[in-house]
Amino acid sequence: xxxxxxxxxxxxxxxxxxxxxxxxxxxxxxxxxxxxxxxxxxxxxxxxxxxxxxxxxxxxxxxxxxxxxxxxxxxxxxxxxxxxxxxxxxxxxxxxxxxxxxxxxxxxxxxxxxxxxxxxxxxxxxxxxxxxxxxxxxxxxxxxxxxxxxxxxxxxxxxxxxxxxxxxxxxxxxxxxxxxxxxxxxxxxxxxxxxxxxxxxxxxxxxxxxxxxxxxxxxxxxxxxxxxxxxxxxxxxxxxxxxxxxxxxxxxxxxxxxxxxxxxxxxxxxxxxxxxxxxxxxxxxxxxxxxxxxxxxxxxxxxxxxxxxxxxxxxxxxxxxxxxxxxxx
Amino acid sequence: xxxxxxxxxxxxxxxxxxxxxxxxxxxxxxxxxxxxxxxxxxxxxxxxxxxxxxxxxxxxxxxxxxxxxxxxxxxxxxxxxxxxxxxxxxxxxxxxxxxxxxxxxxxxxxxxxxxxxxxxxxxxxxxxxxxxxxxxxxxxxxxxxxxxxxxxxxxxxxxxxxxxxxxxxxxxxxxxxxxxxxxxxxxxxxxxxxxxxxxxxxxxxxxxxxxxxxxxxxxxxxxxxxxxxxxxxxxxxxxxxxxxxxxxxxxxxxxxxxxxxxxxxxxxxxxxxxxxxxxxxxxxxxxxxxxxxxxxxxxxxxxxxxxxxxxxxxxxxxxxxxxxxxxxxxxxxxxxxxxxxxxxxxxxxxxxxxxxxxxxxxxxxxxxxxxxx
Amino acid sequence: xxxxxxxxxxxxxxxxxxxxxxxxxxxxxxxxxxxxxxxxxxxxxxxxxxxxxxxxxxxxxxxxxxxxxxxxxxxxxxxxxxxxxxxxxxxxxxxxxxxxxxxxxxxxxxxxxxxxxxxxxxxxxxxxxxxxxxxxxxxxxxxxxxxxxxxxxxxxxxxxxxxxxxxxxxxxxxxxxxxxxxxxxxxxxxxxxxxxxxxxxxxxxxxxxxxxxxxxxxxxxxxxxxxxxxxxxxxxxxxxxxxxxxxxxxxxxxxxxxxxx
Numbered sequence: 001x002x003x004x005x006x007x008x009x010x011x012x013x014x015x016x017x018x019x020x021x022x023x024x025x026x027x028x029x030x031x032x033x034x035x036x037x038x039x040x041x042x043x044x045x046x047x048x049x050x051x052x053x054x055x056x057x058x059x060x061x062x063x064x065x066x067x068x069x070x071x072x073x074x075x076x077x078x079x080x081x082x083x084x085x086x087x088x089x090x091x092x093x094x095x096x097x098x099x100x101x102x103x104x105x106x107x108x109x110x111x112x113x114x115x116x117x118x119x120x121x122x123x124x125x126x127x128x129x130x131x132x133x134x135x136x137x138x139x140x141x142x143x144x145x146x147x148x149x150x151x152x153x154x155x156x157x158x159x160x161x162x163x164x165x166x167x168x169x170x171x172x173x174x175x176x177x178x179x180x181x182x183x184x185x186x187x188x189x190x191x192x193x194x195x196x197x198x199x200x201x202x203x204x205x206x207x208x209x210x211x212x213x214x215x216x217x218x219x220x221x222x223x224x225x226x227x228x229x230x231x232x233x234x235x236x237x238x239x240x241x242x243x244x245x246x247x248x249x250x251x252x253x254x255x256x257x258x259x260x261x262x263x264x265x266x267x268x269x270x271x272x273x274x275x276x277x278x279x280x281x282x283x284x285x286x287x288x289x290x291x292x293x294x295x296x297x298x299x300x301x302x303x304x305x306x307x308x309x310x311x312x313x314x315x316x317x318x319x320x321x322x323x324x325x326x327x328x329x
Numbered sequence: 330x331x332x333x334x335x336x337x338x339x340x341x342x343x344x345x346x347x348x349x350x351x352x353x354x355x356x357x358x359x360x361x362x363x364x365x366x367x368x369x370x371x372x373x374x375x376x377x378x379x380x381x382x383x384x385x386x387x388x389x390x391x392x393x394x395x396x397x398x399x400x401x402x403x404x405x406x407x408x409x410x411x412x413x414x415x416x417x418x419x420x421x422x423x424x425x426x427x428x429x430x431x432x433x434x435x436x437x438x439x440x441x442x443x444x445x446x447x448x449x450x451x452x453x454x455x456x457x458x459x460x461x462x463x464x465x466x467x468x469x470x471x472x473x474x475x476x477x478x479x480x481x482x483x484x485x486x487x488x489x490x491x492x493x494x495x496x497x498x499x500x501x502x503x504x505x506x507x508x509x510x511x512x513x514x515x516x517x518x519x520x521x522x523x524x525x526x527x528x529x530x531x532x533x534x535x536x537x538x539x540x541x542x543x544x545x546x547x548x549x550x551x552x553x554x555x556x557x558x559x560x561x562x563x564x565x566x567x568x569x570x571x572x573x574x575x576x577x578x579x580x581x582x583x584x585x586x587x588x589x590x591x592x593x594x595x596x597x598x599x600x601x602x603x604x605x606x607x608x609x610x611x612x613x614x615x616x617x618x619x620x621x622x623x624x625x626x627x628x629x630x631x632x633x634x635x636x637x638x639x640x641x642x643x644x645x646x647x648x649x650x651x652x653x654x655x656x657x658x659x660x661x662x663x664x665x666x667x668x669x670x671x672x673x674x675x676x677x678x679x680x681x682x683x684x685x686x687x688x689x690x691x692x693x694x695x696x697x698x699x700x701x702x
Numbered sequence: 703x704x705x706x707x708x709x710x711x712x713x714x715x716x717x718x719x720x721x722x723x724x725x726x727x728x729x730x731x732x733x734x735x736x737x738x739x740x741x742x743x744x745x746x747x748x749x750x751x752x753x754x755x756x757x758x759x760x761x762x763x764x765x766x767x768x769x770x771x772x773x774x775x776x777x778x779x780x781x782x783x784x785x786x787x788x789x790x791x792x793x794x795x796x797x798x799x800x801x802x803x804x805x806x807x808x809x810x811x812x813x814x815x816x817x818x819x820x821x822x823x824x825x826x827x828x829x830x831x832x833x834x835x836x837x838x839x840x841x842x843x844x845x846x847x848x849x850x851x852x853x854x855x856x857x858x859x860x861x862x863x864x865x866x867x868x869x870x871x872x873x874x875x876x877x878x879x880x881x882x883x884x885x886x887x888x889x890x891x892x893x894x895x896x897x898x899x900x901x902x903x904x905x906x907x908x909x910x911x912x913x914x915x916x917x918x919x920x921x922x923x924x925x926x927x928x929x930x931x932x933x934x935x936x937x938x939x940x941x942x943x944x945x946x947x948x949x950x951x952x953x954x955x956x957x958x959x960x961x962x963x
Contacts, residue, residue, distance in 0.1 A: 199866055
């Protein structure tokens, strides 16, 4: 049986959701045709965490506990994981491409002399009698190009995947094996954490947002709906000059010549006329959807999808539809 | 020959530091001290100074390229650099003793000191020889009294090249040049002039009230000051030709951008032949000005006689600057008159290039003089 | 301190556009720049040099065209640069690239290697950690700041999703830098003027020991199976719709990004 191993990251003493997402997606793709192993490292892995993992249906959970694994250290984590890998023949090894994952995965891939695909957004598994081939598709050139990468000559085939790309789903597996890996480590890391401090999430980062829901004069009095939609889609809310000047939103939400320059995957312009100084800040968006009551609005010249309609009426429908989709209502 | 990396530096510096302040320093009539400080740390004030005095050792072509590029965004910044380099650094390099060079050039190169040049007086403009400031020998010192007006970089400069009559009876042949530092007793400044353009440039009167300087302050030979002045102004001309070209180029760039976007009668106005012909005329003038400028700078770098070329470059470039900016404003129409669009500042800035560092009439005198020799 | 900075010349990917008719990349006219995370690393190195003395050396692997980047680096004040360039290295994935880089770095002396966190063309963030592994160096990546150096220990701040960690790392080590950690300096005229004629070292295959089986396309464990540009939605004509319909249309377009099944 082909083996797919998934590294389960712990973050702030909890299981990071990316590990669960990866198990779910792998299950969805391979069903019962592969053996899934979840590997967790830490000082102490509790019952609750093991149960969280069992819900998504791996075949086995390998737990590696040691005091030196309490907090992430490149050296200790790479050593333990490569030891575990050496004891098995994993066909595939997946990690989340969190900041930790992007520190660990390449180091591990070099130690294992194998290939790694970073930031994959699509995973496909080609299951045949003698092997599972991983086809990992990822964006490159700043998101302008997509490439499907394979690792035909070495094992394990490694890939890292961004959090939030795949949905978590429960999967029923009976008799999930839980094993403890005997960790031997020497305290010889040359890296020492002196102190740590929590940071507030950065103020609104429009320029790096993937989805932007923007509101203009046409929805100024209903701007809270714009923000609700932004939250529901996991994106950011932005505004045109009119909204900022009316003191409805602060300047950090401004898109335009004197505000942010954005290139999201989708820019939804609600009640925005499309004046030159606004357009210059968002015209590089991959897909522009514009909703405006006025069929002659300038925004329709740059929009890919142009809907003549009152944005104030559309928003409540969109909110309801999104909530339904997400199982909230 | 221009150094490509230096050109890249000038362009980046201009966009990052010069352009953002242009409007403010004009509206507030404020000298951009912070820009001058940065020019110092990035080596832009020592472009033409030899490396062994702490300078960059670059060519005239490189230095005036800096003046030109800065002037596209801010004519004030262009003239600050030009006055410092052509009118103060240059004469010290050319006429200074080893002691003087060792004393002043490193300070000018690092930006520790800004330079200036004081020749013009209330009664001596184009008739520069009619100096009235006197330098009277007293023991081993000269005592200087008089005043200079319309001095660029006044108040902010530390090192001034000053001209005074050491031998009144000899007229033109009795003028001497001195290096005088700010802060010396008796040397003070008059009120700042309120100008039509290059408003961020600090222009004031210099007042000398029995200022005592040692003989070692003499720059060049005793009574040879007129030659120092003329020799210096020849080079200064190239700087102003660069500034004028920059102003024209800055206006041109804006007008081209504007005519592509401005729609009237259902088309961008760039579609109309009148606009196209005007742009062609402007472009031709700018290209001609560029070639004249490069010719003068290259001759200077090659050690050839450049004074006719410099006069021609300044005469021509200053005229086309005034014309190009006027045409640009006309093409911008009402918007051109609005301060936000910046053409009106360039319009006000352009004219001075036909006046200072030798009026256009002086340039014609130089050119005719050579023709009729 | 002997500091080596790994730098890469990359296309300015924010300028790359997709031709909407053919769905191919328009690379023409896109300028080449120093990878921003690497430039931040150069800036940190120059700051460390001002503070503690020493040298800043840049190592880059790329085509001969990368010489233009070296000139700019010299204009910033970098002391020396190596350009590793050979047809045999072409087609290398990150593992092969890291093999080549680390094999060459083994011939140099250094206290600290700085690499940019991620290149804007490859976007993998893999070379730094892979090189660190191959050189058996401790690594600290995704830096927020480099604080100081004393007695063989470098103190840095690493940022992750929720925290900033202050970390001491024993040198020699490798760290990775982020563009947002500093504002890179402009060139200065003194260095820029001299940069045009300042020599650099061209490094070819054969100039340093490297496992020939682990380089180039053949030596790369990963391969590209296929590439495609993002399929752009053809511009749709303006349509008048009612609010309910509009919502449905918008939802359909948002759907792939919502992470729901």
